[in-house]
Amino acid sequence: MNKLFTVIDFELKSYTKNKSFVITTLVMVVLLFAASFLPKVFDMSSITGVETKSIFSGSDDKDEDKDSEKEDGFYLYYSENDVLGSKENVNEIFAEVGILKKAKSKEDIIKKVKSQKAKGGFYIKDDMHYEYYVFNAEMYDDTQMIFETILTNLHKQNYLLAHGMDISEFVTEYEAIPEGNVNILGKDASENFWYCYGLVILIFMLIIMYGVMIATSVTNEKSNRSIEVLVTSIDAKYLLFGKVIAGTFAVVIQAGSILAATLIGYGINHDAWNGKLDMILDIPSDVIISFAVFGVGGFLFYAFVYGAVGALVSKTEDINKVAGTVQMVIMIVYFVVLFSLSKPDGMIMKVCSILPVSSYSAMFVRIAMGKVTVPEIIISAVLLYASIIFIGWLAAKIYRMGTLRYGNPIKFRNALKYIKEKE
């Protein structure tokens, strides 16, 4: 057992002493922790919806207006019968889009839009008919829609006035919204959706990234022939288990510290953010625990597979040739789970949450968003960890068999045949 710890210690140092690993981790931790303080440094009220006293928020409003007018441009309008009424009223409604200025005529609008002095213009015949002029139509331009809302409201006002009705009374009654509270006694799928989405992507990335690193580490020992000395010093299964466990520790250290920095930073600045990132970062503890259990399990499962893949080839450039099938399975699981997030209790997700190749990703989604029973969770976890033991055993056999076979990549079928033959 001491030898296993020696291997884990040596292999873990290959990560922790790797400059790119250390720098990436530190940069991510510092950046994400610092990013959580942004609302306290900059005025982010447009995102957070809360006016906070920010270090860089003391500028003069008038100057800002002028700047925004200069930078964003303005819109023109010309109304045949002065349908829009007071300019203040119009600008108040239109403020969302920009500044609205009165033009001299329809031709004046066309001329200024053509010369790009104005961003766009509206020629209004009456409260139900208008024309919109714009130089380049953008893909998502809601200016016209907002302007139409203004005209619709004007039309409603004009109608009510013409029929002698009280506008404010009508609006109050017509747009009355019943007051009610939603009391969710179970899970709110819409609230849990985004962090589940993020965690599915996270575990997918970790398995792909570190899996290849583990395979490369095994293949490197073959290509630099250090395996010749190693297999004569220690049982091959300790070498593989040591590598996989060290890789898992490295993942937990890197991903854990990045996640912790983000969550702690957000926790400190929760009020400044006005809870706007709760949907991603306010992850319930039961989901974090299930993510840890199934995520670590899934990582171990695929890490052993990648370890075996590394033993089947002699050159690092051959890894992708053999790892293709494994990566395909991981990709399929990723897309199936991602597209099934809206139906966490559908048949596909139920099957995925039980199968060891996919339960690492599907089960915590069901725990977070669906109706999963405790026995289902236990069966899935037992199946996953039993599979890890089996895959670990098989990978160790392949590793032992493949380590001293150089040359072309060994086919998986042949590897099993050689194991059966027992060297």
Place this chain on the structure above:
Amino acid sequence: MKLEVKDIRKSFGDKEILKGISFEVESGKALGLLGRNGAGKTTTIRILMDVFHSNSGEILLDGEAFDRKKVLIGYLPEERGLYPKRKVLEQMIYLARLRGVDKKKATENSMRWLKRLEVDEYAMKDLETLSKGNQQKVQLASTLVADPEIVILDEPFSGLDPVNSQILKDVVNELIEEGKIVIFSSHQMSYVEEFCRDIVIINHGEVILSGNLLDIKKEYGKNQLVVSPVDGDVVKLKNWINDKLSDDVEVTGHNKTDVIVKLMDGVNRMKFFGDLSDKATADGIEIEHFETYKPSLNDIFVERVGEEDKEHEETSEGGEDNE
């Protein structure tokens, strides 16, 4: 300690690689394991190291089944294998610890061996930054770091300059003096002659020659003599012997200074010496040197393996004809 390898056989698929290899080696003695490329030396070593399992045969240590967990083996593979991007000391400690040495002792041993091989100044450097010769010395230091009782060296001198070769020679001699079992595999016969009391020559998975090197040399030199001319004209002397003394001897070869001859059946060296003396005087040939032929290991290897390969080819061709 006495290590015995008895009738080891090994096949990969349908191909039989080892066809009954046997040899033995004792503490304080070195065995030269020789053979052409692909003869089966590395497979034999790997079976010895328990990397492969043999199909049949046995390995005994002092008469009992060889348990690799109880005896430390230091193995220097022909294909050098360490971590290029890790520090020299770090990986030496790692390898020592994998062989059961505690961290403190592993550090001490590592530094001692690095110093002995004169590469201690590189202890904290990445291996890949060292020259090929120094990497080779680090590899040897890693082999010996756990103080093994059995040392297997596969081509230890490749890539070393004469100065480094001398350091390595001294170390190997020390190991033999300390009573270690040393198995030495190399194509550089001069080194094998220098260290090994016994040799085993493997060819096509079979032992074609084994035993005490001095006895083998004596046997190969039996009835053979060397004759050297004063004027150094070896070709002239060779032709003269063929012409005048063909009833006494057969010329088997020559080198830069000597003609090698083999006595015919029924002819002893005194008769040959008398005839040589008389006829040389008559023809004005001056002989400088006359002695028993002592073949080099290289000569023995080339002759024995060459004969074997010829027979092997003939057998293969015969087999093909039959098909």
